[in-house]
Amino acid sequence: MAGMHTTFAPLQNDTFLRACRRQATDYTPLWLMRQAGRYLPEYKATRAKAGSFMGLATHVEYATEVTLQPLERFPLDAAILFSDILTVPDAMGLGLSFAEGEGPRFAQVVRDEAAVARLAVPDMDTLRYVFDAVTSIRRALNGRVPLIGFSGSPWTLACYMVEGKGSDDYRLVKSLMYARPDLMHRILAVNADAVAAYLNAQIDAGAQAVMVFDSWGGVLADGCFQDFSLAYTKRVLAQLKRTGVDGQDVPRIVFTKGGGIWLPDMKDLDCEVLGLDWTAHLGKARALVGGKPGGPGKALQGNIDPNVLFAPPEQVAAQARAVLDSFGTPHTDRSTTGPTHIFNLGHGISQFTPPEHVAALVETVHQYSRQQRARG
């Protein structure tokens, strides 16, 4: 595997990884979902050179360049691989493309018994461009902050594989699920094994944490969420490597958009961090899954509404403080583990976001979270 025996520079800022492990930190670390993206003019410039989104994602130098761009502007505490959640079904032969001004689209869809029968875990060599990007980004980071690898969840991949593109109502994928649960379980089993192999290869290539994006888990009915999304996220987690190329543990983050209502079901997931969107109250979530000092529990990641970033910087700062206050002062005892918070958006940053508002957010989170700890 690429990067298997590579030695990387020692980590200078481990705040994010410490918070993932529920260890005390001097301030609340933050990164932003989709932090390398269209709201940055420098991203748009690289994107123009690459010609297309997939041109960007499959080109190791471009992928490295755009991953590092937000770190040049803002003192973020983690980098995340620049890629797409749909690379795995693309490697299964479904033919991913991005039409200009539209979302992703698959040339082949999976809607019947024959198409399901053809599905298999892809040869990870077809995804080498991703693992090469991980190694390249990790080298370029040179120990500044940790690198997060990621994948879409089995259910989220299935949504796109059945629908063929984004959907308002998930009619096709849910029709298949309700009419032929056997076929849906088969798709999800293949997806789970593929996602596990994919994340393990990212870990071997140098990823220091991995995140499963269950972007569409929240559209499922109660009961179906547990059977068709959560069960297969569990199947992924059970197969993941626990140790990265440096011999360090690799925290696993699970984010279900719209999943706040199922937090009690996610309490016992075999992962270190749960991501939350803005509908959840971090203090209530902490009480439910954050655990006590010295006891088991999960770190929480999130959850400011990305639309806050359209308000003037003073309001951005006020809302960021409110999110930090809703979690409350994190655990500060360095001799043991306890409840911790990783600041993030509740969903990806909008392409229309003014970058200077992001600067206000980052500064506020770092400053105010130090004050929180000083007040105790």
Next chain:
Amino acid sequence: MAGMHTTFAPLQNDTFLRACRRQATDYTPLWLMRQAGRYLPEYKATRAKAGSFMGLATHVEYATEVTLQPLERFPLDAAILFSDILTVPDAMGLGLSFAEGEGPRFAQVVRDEAAVARLAVPDMDTLRYVFDAVTSIRRALNGRVPLIGFSGSPWTLACYMVEGKGSDDYRLVKSLMYARPDLMHRILAVNADAVAAYLNAQIDAGAQAVMVFDSWGGVLADGCFQDFSLAYTKRVLAQLKRTGVDGQDVPRIVFTKGGGIWLPDMKDLDCEVLGLDWTAHLGKARALVGGKPGGPGKALQGNIDPNVLFAPPEQVAAQARAVLDSFGTPHTDRSTTGPTHIFNLGHGISQFTPPEHVAALVETVHQYSRQQRARG
């Protein structure tokens, strides 16, 4: 007011109203959100005669005809006024239209101080077509089942008034909310008073229950939901008439799509029924807000995923039984009140739904809920 002194035929099937009041019923009543709609060929025929959606909604005979159509096909336990949630901002002068194949659109949008200052509670006379439809439908029902009136919630109306149409990300309305909360509160206060006047006029015209559709409450962040949606739903509820034209109490239903996570906040709303979408577990919701026999509590309405209706009738029946089981056997003691359930979808029925699948749903709910009670 239209219908103020009209006498209507006595009610033959009061199962829905009894369940709203948490009174025991022989079976679980059901109706379907958007039950008069495009999935019915007879609706499409009337719609073609009317020329446009608003042509249908503003024409008393057509509105009456389509409201009754689903009752001719299925033994539903309630009728709901055929209208749109956006009639109130239309009456404020914003110019509602429906482009073919698209959603609603307003000619005027409310995005700045001047536009907000111009807003006022509209003269209810401009909405007389709605109240006339209520009276006409009530007469045509001739006591078969009760008639539900409805309105969009203040927040849901504000979303459309600011965005000008549907939205994926609610960027404009949330930008205004975060940047200028004072303006947003002013819009919502006007909306709340307008919605209250609108629902009261529907009650005077003959509506036997009223429902507030907070269709977009679920897109708000925790904290914002309470301040910008729930607070104004409360303002509506506080102003509503409690007695209809027959001297009967008028149950009030509040439905927040995506609001399951905030059920603890809605527990003390001054209304009789809470609607839930499919992400909620009815048994857990019952434990939280359903109350005990003889004690206070709310009836629950919902919550099957409308996409279930694309599966074959056997699967539709199995999923309907699962929803009834998730609520559990309702309260059966006729000498007191207790937890009750009104079966519904978790959202409006899809235009692509096969009507024969709806028949299977209705039959299963009626049969199986009688069996539930017999088993105890």
